[in-house]
Every structure is written in C-alpha cells, then in structure tokens.
Amino acid sequence: MVELTVKDVALRLGDNEILKGVTVSVPAGQVVALLGPSGSGKTTLLRAIAGLETPYRGSIAIGERTFFDAARGIELPAEERGLGLVFQSYALWPHRTVFDNVAYGLKLRGVSAPEIKTRVEKTLSQIGLGHLAARFPHQLSGGQQQRVAIARALVYEPPVILLDEPLSNLDAKLREEARAWLRTLIVTLGLSAIHVTHDQVEAMAIADRIVLLDSGVIAQEGSPTGLYNEPTTMFSAEFMGSNNRIEGKLVENTGARATIELFGERLSGIGRTKTAIGEKATGIIRIERVRCASSPGPNRLKMQLKAPMYLGERWELVLARENMTVRAYASVPMDPGEYYVEFPSDALWVF
Amino acid sequence: MPIAVYRLLVLGLTTLAVAAPLSLVIYQSFLTAPFFDPSAKFGLLAYFFVFNDPDFWQAFWTTIAIAAGMAAIAVPLGALLAFLMVRTDVPGREYLEPLILIPIFVSAVVIAFGYVVAIGPVGIFSTLAKDILGFVPWNLYSLLALIVIAGLTHVPHVYLYSAAALRGLSSDLEEAARVSGANPFRVAFNVSLPMILPAILFAGVLVFFLGFELFGLPLVLGDPQDVLVLSTYLYKLTNKLGVPSYQLMAVVVVAIIAITAPLVFMQRLLLRQAQRYVSVRGKGLKTQPLRLHGWRWFAFGGIMFWLFITVVVPLFGITLRSFVVTWGEGVKLLDVLTLDHYRELTDYPNVIRGIINTLGIGVIGGAVAVACYTAIALAVHRWNSGWTRLVDYLVMVPRAMPGLVAGLALLWVFLFVPFLSPLKSTMVSIWLAYTIVWLAYGMRLVSGTLLQVGPELEEAARTAGANDLRVKRDVTVPLIKYGMLASWLLVFLIFVREYSTGIYLLGPGTEVIGSLLVSLWGTGAIDLVSALSVVNVVMIGVGLAVAVRLGVRLHG
Numbered sequence: 001m002v003e004l005t006v007k008d009v010a011l012r013l014g015d016n017e018i019l020k021g022v023t024v025s026v027p028a029g030q031v032v033a034l035l036g037p038s039g040s041g042k043t044t045l046l047r048a049i050a051g052l053e054t055p056y057r058g059s060i061a062i063g064e065r066t067f068f069d070a071a072r073g074i075e076l077p078a079e080e081r082g083l084g085l086v087f088q089s090y091a092l093w094p095h096r097t098v099f100d101n102v103a104y105g106l107k108l109r110g111v112s113a114p115e116i117k118t119r120v121e122k123t124l125s126q127i128g129l130g131h132l133a134a135r136f137p138h139q140l141s142g143g144q145q146q147r148v149a150i151a152r153a154l155v156y157e158p159p160v161i162l163l164d165e166p167l168s169n170l171d172a173k174l175r176e177e178a179r180a181w182l183r184t185l186i187v188t189l190g191l192s193a194i195h196v197t198h199d200q201v202e203a204m205a206i207a208d209r210i211v212l213l214d215s216g217v218i219a220q221e222g223s224p225t226g227l228y229n230e231p232t233t234m235f236s237a238e239f240m241g242s243n244n245r246i247e248g249k250l251v252e253n254t255g256a257r258a259t260i261e262l263f264g265e266r267l268s269g270i271g272r273t274k275t276a277i278g279e280k281a282t283g284i285i286r287i288e289r290v291r292c293a294s295s296p297g298p299n300r301l302k303m304q305l306k307a308p309m310y311l312g313e314r315w316e317l318v319l320a321r322e323n324m325t326v327r328a329y330a331s332v333p334m335d336p337g338e339y340y341v342e343f344p345s346d347a348l349w350v351f
Numbered sequence: 352m353p354i355a356v357y358r359l360l361v362l363g364l365t366t367l368a369v370a371a372p373l374s375l376v377i378y379q380s381f382l383t384a385p386f387f388d389p390s391a392k393f394g395l396l397a398y399f400f401v402f403n404d405p406d407f408w409q410a411f412w413t414t415i416a417i418a419a420g421m422a423a424i425a426v427p428l429g430a431l432l433a434f435l436m437v438r439t440d441v442p443g444r445e446y447l448e449p450l451i452l453i454p455i456f457v458s459a460v461v462i463a464f465g466y467v468v469a470i471g472p473v474g475i476f477s478t479l480a481k482d483i484l485g486f487v488p489w490n491l492y493s494l495l496a497l498i499v500i501a502g503l504t505h506v507p508h509v510y511l512y513s514a515a516a517l518r519g520l521s522s523d524l525e526e527a528a529r530v531s532g533a534n535p536f537r538v539a540f541n542v543s544l545p546m547i548l549p550a551i552l553f554a555g556v557l558v559f560f561l562g563f564e565l566f567g568l569p570l571v572l573g574d575p576q577d578v579l580v581l582s583t584y585l586y587k588l589t590n591k592l593g594v595p596s597y598q599l600m601a602v603v604v605v606a607i608i609a610i611t612a613p614l615v616f617m618q619r620l621l622l623r624q625a626q627r628y629v630s631v632r633g634k635g636l637k638t639q640p641l642r643l644h645g646w647r648w649f650a651f652g653g654i655m656f657w658l659f660i661t662v663v664v665p666l667f668g669i670t671l672r673s674f675v676v677t678w679g680e681g682v683k684l685l686d687v688l689t690l691d692h693y694r695e696l697t698d699y700p701n702v703i704r705g706i707i708n709t710l711g712i713g714v715i716g717g718a719v720a721v722a723c724y725t726a727i728a729l730a731v732h733r734w735n736s737g738w739t740r741l742v743d744y745l746v747m748v749p750r751a752m753p754g755l756v757a758g759l760a761l762l763w764v765f766l767f768v769p770f771l772s773p774l775k776s777t778m779v780s781i782w783l784a785y786t787i788v789w790l791a792y793g794m795r796l797v798s799g800t801l802l803q804v805g806p807e808l809e810e811a812a813r814t815a816g817a818n819d820l821r822v823k824r825d826v827t828v829p830l831i832k833y834g835m836l837a838s839w840l841l842v843f844l845i846f847v848r849e850y851s852t853g854i855y856l857l858g859p860g861t862e863v864i865g866s867l868l869v870s871l872w873g874t875g876a877i878d879l880v881s882a883l884s885v886v887n888v889v890m891i892g893v894g895l896a897v898a899v900r901l902g903v904r905l906h907g
Contacts, residue, residue: 050810050814051813051814052810052813052814077813077818077819078810078813078814079813079814079815079816079817079818079821080816081814082816083814084814085810085811085814087807087810087811088807089805089807091805091807091808091810091811092811093808093811093812093826093829093830094808094830095829095830095832104812104815104817104825105815105816108815108816108817108821109816152811152815153814153815156815156816162814
C-alpha cells in the first residue's frame with residue numbers, strides 16, 4: 001500500500017488564487033476529510049489531485065509515482081492516474097445502464113468480458129444494488145444513484161478514492177444513513193479515501209483525519225477529537241461546533257492560560273493569543289459547555305434570560321447583558337430572569 | 352490518435368475550406384483577366400471598371416434602400432409579433448408559431464414566383480381585384496412592392512430574437528404597468544419592448560445584413576423593371592461582356608464582402624450585448640400572459656392578416672398555378688384545371704435528377720454536414736486555449752459570403768485546383784458549397800447542444816481512465832445524439848430550400864431544385880417552375896411537420 005502526498009500545491013483559476021500552498025498526505029488505509037466553507041478550495045484541491053485542474057506550483061505523487069510536479073514539468077493526464085472520483089452530482093452517464101456505468105473503467109483497462117461481469121456484479125452486491133444492474137440512472141432514487149457512483153469509482157480498485165461532497169445531494173435523514181454506510185464500506189474494504197465536505201459533523205463521523213481549509217491554506221489538521229477539542233486558530237474554533245463569541249479586554253496572559261475582562265469581571269480560559277495585555281481579545285466557547293447557575297462564582301457572568309426556545313430534545317436559552325448575547329442549552333425549561341452564566345475555564349479559548 | 356493530431360487536422364481542414372475560396376476571390380479581383388487566362392496580370396483594372404460602371408452604383412444604392420426599407424418594416428412588426436406571441440393571451444399561440452416561421456424555411460424564389468402568379472399584372476388575385484374594382488390597386492413590379500415584400504417575409508427573423516429575449520423577462524414588470532393603468536399596447540411600447548431593445552437592435556442589423564444577401568426576390572420581382580441589386584448585378588455580369596469576366600465578378604464579390612463582413616462582426620458584438628442585458632433568467636421566472644381582453648381577437652386578426660399576405664398569398668398562388676393550364680383575365684378555373692405540369696416534370700431528365708439530388712443533398716448531405724460541424728465543435732469543446740477564439744471567427748467568415756457569392760468562389764476553387772476539377776460536376780461540389788455557406792448556422796446548432804453536456808460527465812470518464820478522444824466517443828457524442836438528430840433535420844430543411852449557392856455550380860449532374868428553378872424561370876417555363884416549386888414546398892412541409900412532431904426547436 002502506498003501513500004498519497006500533496007506538497008505545497010498552489011493553484012489559480014483566472015485571477016483568483018484558490019490554493020496558496022497546501023501540503024497533505026494520505027497514508028494507505030486512512031480516510032482524510034477536506035473540510036472547509038465554500039470557497040476554501042477543498043473541491044479544487046480534490047480536482048487537482050484527480051488531474052482535472054492544473055496547479056502552478058507544488059507536486060502530487062502516490063508512492064514513487066509522480067502525478068504532478070511543477071518544478072520538473074510533469075503532469076500526468078487524469079486518465080492515467082488511476083484514481084476513483086465520486087462527483088457531487090454523481091455524474092452517472094444517462095445513456096448507460098447501471099452495469100455499463102460501473103463496467104466502463106474495467107473496459108478501458110482491457111479486462112475480459114466474463115471477468116468484467118464477475119467484478120461488476122461483486123461490486124454492485126457489495127453496495128447492495130445487485131438487482132438493479134439493468135436499470136438506467138434516471139430510474140434510480142438519489143441514494144441509489146449515489147451508491148452506483150461510488151461503485152463506479154471502486155470497481156477498478158484505485159489506490160485512493162476521491163469523494164466530492166458525495167452526500168450533499170441527499171436529504172437530511174438519508175444523509176445520516178448514507179454516512180454510516182459509507183464509513184462501514186470504506187473500513188471493511190480497507191480503502192484510502194479523501195472526502196470533501198463542508199459539513200463538520202460528516203467530516204468527524206467519516207474521517208480518521210480532518211484537514212480544515214480556510215481560503216486556500218490549511219487552518220488546522222488532525223484527528224476529529226483534536227480538531228473539535230483543541231482548536232489552535234480562531235477559524236477552526238469557530239468553524240467546528242456551535243459557538244459563543246465573547247469580546248473582552250486581555251488582562252492576563254501566561255501563554256497556556258489567558259484571562260479577559262468584561263463588565264468588570266474576569267473570565268479565564270485556555271491561552272491561544274499573542275495579543276498584548278490591554279488589547280481586545282475574543283473568547284470562544286461551545287454552546288453545550290455553557291452552564292447556567294443561580295449564584296455567583298468563578299468564571300461566571302450575571303445575565304438576563306429571555307424566552308427559552310423548545311428544540312425537542314432540549315431547550316435553547318438566549319441570555320443577554322447590554323449588547324452581548326450568549327446561547328446555552330438546558331435539559332429542563334427555565335424561567336426568564338437573572339442567572340449567573342458559567343464559562344468553564346477548560347472550555348473557553350481566548351484568541 | 353492523440354487529441355492534438357485530431358485538433359490540428361480538423362482546424363487545418365476548416366481553415367482551408369474557409370480561406371481557399373475567399374483568398375481565390377481576392378486574388379482574382381486583382382487580375383486583369385480570368386485566372387486561367389495566360390495573359391492575366393496583376394492590376395487594378397477590374398476595380399476601375401466596376402467602380403466606373405453607373406449600373407454598379409445604381410445597384411449599390413438600391414441595395415442600401417431595400418435593406419434599410421425592409422429593416423424599417425420587419426423590425427417593428429417582428430417585435431410586436433413577438434410581444435403578442437410571448438407575453439399575451441392571443442388565441443391559438445401554440446399553433447401559430449410554426450406557421451409564423453414558414454417564410455424562413457420556404458425558398459425566397461418560390462415566394463417570389465408565388466407573388467408573381469398571385470398578384471402580378473395578370474395574377475390570380477389581380478384579376479379578381481380587377482373584376483370587382485375595375486382596376487388593380489397594386490403594382491408588384493415596383494421598388495416599393497419589393498421592399499414591402501422583403502420586409503414582410505423577414506418579420507420572422509426579428510420575431511425569433513425578440514421572442515427569445517422576451518421569454519427572459521419577468522412578467523411582474525408588465526403587470527405593474529398594467530395595474531398603473533396602461534393598456535396592453537402601451538405596456539408593449541413602454542415596458543416590454545424597451546427592455547429588449549438590444550435584442551431588437553441585433554435583429555435590425557441582421558435584417559439589414561440579410562438585405563445584402565437578398566437574391567431571389569430582386570431577381571424575380573426587380574427584373575421586369577430593371578431594378579438591380581448587388582447580387583443580381585453580379586448575376587447579370589456573367590453575361591454582360593459575353594466572355595467570362597471573372598475579374599469583374601471578383602471585384603463585386605469583394606465589394607459585397609466589404610459591406611457584409613463588418614455587419615457580421617457587428618452582429619456578434621450586439622448579440623453578446625443583448626445576452627448580457629437580460630439579467631433575469633432560468634428558474635422561478637413568472638411568465639403569466641398579459642390578458643388582452645377585447646384586444647385579443649383584434650391582435651389575432653392582425654397576425655392572420657400578416658400570415659395571409661406573407662404565406663397564404665404566394666403559396667396559394669404558386670400551388671393553384673401549378674394545377675392550371677393558363678391564367679389570365681376571363682379564365683374560368685374549372686375549365687383550366689390540369690395535372691399535366693406534374694406529368695411534364697418527368698419528361699425532363701434534369702428535373703428528375705434535380706429532385707433526387709435535392710433529396711440526397713438534404714438527407715445524406717445534411718447528415719454528413721452535421722457530422723463535419725460536430726467534428727469541428729468537438730475539436731474545440733473543452734479546449735482551454737486561445738485557438739478556440741480563432742475557430743469562432745473562422746466559422747463566421749462564410750457568413751459574410753452570400754450563397755451566390757460562395758457558390759461562385761467554390762466554382763473557382765474547383766476550376767483552379769487541378770485534382771479537384773473532376774469533382775466539379777458532381778454533387779460533392781454542391782455539398783461542399785452548402786456545408787461552407789451554412790457553417791456558422793450548423794456550428795451554432797451543434798455547439799448549443801454541446802453546451803448542455805455537464806462537464807462532470809466527461810470528467811468522470813477521464814478519471815475512470817479514458818483519454819480525450821475516448822471520452823468524446825463514449826460519453827460526449829452519445830449524449831448529444833438527439834441534438835445532432837435535431838440539427839440534421841434543420842440542416843435538411845435549409846439544404847432543400849437553398850437556391851442561390853448552387854446557381855454557378857449548376858450543370859449536368861449537379862442539378863438541385865433551387866438552382867433549377869432560377870434557371871428555368873429565366874427561360875419562361877412558368878408551368879414547370881410552379882410544379883417544381885410545389886414539389887419543393889411539399890418537401891419542406893414534410894420536414895417541418897416531422898420537426899414539429901418530434902418537438903425540435905425550429906430556431907437553433
């Protein structure tokens with residue numbers, strides 16, 4: 001098994017600098033999620049790996065095989081890279097049956113007809129669509145089409161499979177099922193995969209490692225837990241999860257710990273800032289970590305609770321003081337009024 | 352074969368096919384004698400001769416007058432027609448559209464013959480009018496009549512572009528005007544039409560340009576009065592000096608292209624502008640038709656009247672004429688009915704060949720032409736290179752050559768290039784001329800189809816391991832199959848209709864109905880001409896019916 005390496009890839013589309021030097025590696029058997037908001041360059045990076053876009057700098061290789069190297073002037077066309085790509089729109093060929101869609105890659109590789117038949121049937125049964133081989137794509141549901149698209153990319157056993165937001169065209173319920181199914185499939189087949197998504201929950205559920213992109217550069221990369229629990233930049237702290245933003249003045253900074261002051265009270269948290277003492281600083285905290293108490297205490301602020309909102313499995317509280325609002329969850333309904341909102345110091349990051 | 356070789360081959364052949372006739376014409380225009388004459392020398396003699404010929408200048412100004420006049424008639428009527436058809440609840444809208452487009456698809460010579468036999472001095476309607484009124488209230492053989500007929504028959508061209516633009520407008524703009532108290536026609540003139548002004552402007556330039564291409568109408572209707580336009584002047588020049596005066600003809604061709612080329616370029620710029628102007632597009636567009644109430648039948652009557660004058664009169668005239676022995680004052684219809692003219696058609700082997708050749712050029716030639724257009728379109732499809740711009744301009748070049756001119760230029764190519772000469776008297780020459788003349792049109796049809804192929808369908812094949820050519824063969828071409836079929840049908844219609852391109856190439860073996868009609872008309876064989884015209888109209892009618900039946904959009 002081999003490793004896919006992307007080194008310092010930079011890419012322009014027209015005048016827009018889409019990628020500004022991205023380095024990523026995908027070890028064999030790992031699933032890497034490229035996560036980021038729209039315009040962060042995640043799909044472009046995937047297309048550059050597939051050979052559908054041409055970077056102007058950097059290199060892309062799989063093991064010893066160089067796909068692209070700007071310095072050495074190497075560019076392997078997409079068809080010679082032997083990767084599997086699943087498109088966001090599935091891109092199933094409407095003029096071919098499910099069988100022919102899946103068989104095409106094998107046909108191009110000169111595989112004999114009987115072997116094509118066995119391998120396509122095996123792949124189709126792996127994805128649970130063995131009985132639909134004779135259908136045309138428009139006769140399938142969205143979820144089935146998505147599976148055919150995956151089968152088409154898997155059938156010739158590519159070293160890495162590239163998935164471009166494969167679940168985004170499914171409706172919410174189906175997406176959660178497909179997510180679990182896809183993860184199981186990738187793990188049981190022992191595939192290496194790059195999965196592009198803008199949905200952080202999907203990225204955390206499916207990937208071994210997440211690469212978070214922000215306007216063409218990597219904001220942070222690491223395991224899902226690392227990214228969620230230990231953000232190193234404000235962008236990654238805010239991108240993952242649902243958050244509260246607290247603006248204050250930096251009053252203390254030891255590097256590992258930092259304290260901000262607002263409304264004359266102090267909140268201490270994990271230090272992530274190089275700002276000078278006395279300057280403005282921002283505290284970020286996940287909504288689910290905010291707690292409402294009835295009495296004052298350390299790292300607590302007095303705030304007014306407005307009408308709570310019922311969300312089904314819990315209540316969402318909106319608390320305010322002057323022009324600052326904070327959101328929190330509660331498992332039981334709470335009456336409007338004055339509360340002391342606690343921001344636990346191990347959950348508050350100060351940037 | 353790698354894709355680069357394919358592209359080089361296709362671009363090379365296209366450039367050759369477009370540039371060869373054009374450069375030969377320019378070369379010929381600077382010679383003092385036909386290019387095959389050993390005494391031919393370089394010189395401007397031909398230019399001096401033509402530019403000192405008062406007939407040339409007469410023809411030049413007449414052409415300008417006709418082009419301007421027909422634009423003045425066709426533009427307002429076409430825009431109004433588009434408004435009624437697209438934005439209002441005129442009765443029978445869905446059935447009217449194919450009828451409105453008939454003048455585009457019927458050969459202009461057939462329409463001209465139709466007018467002669469219907470409202471000419473002894474035409475069917477003229478004698479009728481004389482019986483009732485005691486005199487004929489119109490004179491077909493006048494410059495004014497020529498302009499009015501040219502204008503009315505070009506209303507559909509303006510209609511097409513205005514209608515397309517109107518379909519892109521949201522209807523709440525019109526409803527707002529209506530609520531403010533404007534009647535439907537005020538809405539049209541104050542809101543809808545001003546908003547699509549760039550498209551109307553484009554159509555105006557197009558019609559003005561088509562005025563320079565006009566050949567059939569001035570040939571038939573202008574001749575008795577000696578009204579010459581540039582194209583008929585060119586045609587007459589053949590016989591003017593008794594010897595082949597190729598150098599003079601070349602100068603006239605250069606003069607025509609010098610006017611039409613900038614017009615083609617201008618159209619291109621205007622079209623881009625017009626497309627930019629329409630900002631609202633696609634889904635979620637409200638297109639509630641504007642209710643005309645009392646005006647409904649008035650508007651319907653107006654459209655019917657225009658259809659009657661432009662379609663019914665000439666087609667009824669030519670059809671009736673093909674079934675009667677003779678026509679004139681005091682003739683009773685029942686006494687003169689006959690089928691003889693159709694029987695006579697079979698007496699002329701060249702006419703029989705012409706009918707077969709026309710079907711052949713339409714069906715087989717049309718298919719091969721669409722294959723060629725597709726080959727060119729595929730060569731530039733998804734090609735990220737400056738060369739695609741060159742191809743864009745290349746395919747526009749033949750557009751500046753009216754059919755008559757292109758036919759002449761092709762004739763010279765076949766005479767000039769030794770190894771091509773044997774093909775001159777075969778249908779290959781006709782096919783090549785037609786394919787080049789309609790290059791821009793055909794390319795627009797095929798490219799329009801290609802635009803609808805999602806790029807990811809091709810990219811999916813690339814990543815699955817197919818190279819560029821394989822992707823085109825396995826994915827792109829199968830996906831545009833129906834679009835190619837539709838293009839074939841439309842190209843069939845224009846190839847069957849075509850009359851001017853084949854005129855100079857006409858000879859034993861290369862007869863097509865269109866050029867035969869022109870040459871037979873010159874001999875005065877009106878019986879034969881009417882019957883053959885009807886045969887041509889029936890072919891086109893069948894093609895149109897099939898197209899409408901299959902739901903083919905009649906405008907590329």
